[in-house]
Amino acid sequence: MVQPAGRVRRPLGALTRGTTAPNRLRRVDRWTAASYASLLRAAADPLVVDLGYGASPVTTLELAHRLRAVRPDVEVVGVEIDPSRVAAAAPYASPGVSFRLGGFELPLDGRSPVLVRALNVLRQYPEAEALAHWRTLCARLAPGGRLVEGTCDELGRRASWVALGPEGPRTLTLAARLAGLDRPGSLAERLPKALIHRNVGGEPVHDLLTAFDAAWDAAAPYAAYGARQRWARAAATLHERGWPVLDRPARWRLGELTVAWSAVAPREG
Structure with missing residues (x-):
């Protein structure tokens, strides 16, 4: 189902380029499903948000498919700030997958997501504004929930992302083909x-x-x-x-490296 545009007023954020492609986010999806399998399985409300999915809903559909291997009843909501993109996604909605007009405020009718994926969304913002959006999103997470935010190239062959909890950033992951x-x-x-x-x-x-x-x-x-x-x-x-380094050889052989955020946190001043 698609939430009627009239129910959301002034989404928080700016329009992105919207470029996407099938399998572009496979690396972050693979890592998320492995790293947060226990979180998803334990969730009373397995709600996941794909924020800023772009001109095509393909990455939202892929995220739902990959997470269902961990939690079959996961619910994935694609959130986009562009009404035309929400309308274009409408035919792809299905039980457990929906699309809504919105931004960083996450229009979820009072529900709190256990996971939010925001890839290639914050890159266009000034650093201070991007950090403010981190805080906004983290404040909307369910207890123990996680925000996965980062960027990748057009084909998804090179990527990095930060995993954050309600308390702030926890890890940085580098990933590559x-x-x-x-x-x-x-x-x-x-x-x-x-x-x-x-x-x-x-x-x-x-x-x-x-x-x-x-x-x-x-x-x-x-x-x-x-x-x-x-x-x-x-x-x-x-x-x-x-x-x-927080992961082990099985993840390294996939072309990943995850380190504690404390090792890379920017210096003040």
Whole structure:
């Protein structure tokens, strides 16, 4: 079902470009389903929001499909600020999948989502405004809920995202299709808005990417066994050197690395 446009007044936010494509968000969906399976299974109300799904509802439909492998009765609501995009999505609504006109205020009739995915939404905002939208979205989460916010390239081959709880940011994940990746530092251009302008000397995220590149160079001999083994060895090196790497080899071999937010949080001033 689609919520009538007249029921939502002045959605909070600005229109995005709306570009999307099938499977563009497969990496973040895969990570979300694995990382928050227990959260979804335990939820009394398994409500999930896909915020800013764009000109096509395909990524909302894919998110519902992927999360149903974890929680078959999950409900996914696609929220868009453009009425024409909501109207275009209407024919794709089905039991458990709906589309609504709205923005960061999340028009959910008083319900609180256990998960919100917001990919390629905040990149267009100034950093301070993006952080304010973080706070708005986190305040609307169910207890223990999570916001997953980040960005990716047009084909979804390079991405990064921050996972946040009601208390604020918790983790940063870097993810890539490893075939053709020259080095981990190339993911800098896909950092979330809160970090993309912080990739300069003296900032923790710059230190992380520099250390990851050094570990990648040191792992060059593992390239003989494939890019996955080289990435995994570089991730292991970071862990051994004291970086708060939160995932393990099974995730590394998928081209992922997740670290505690405390390791990359921007410096004040």
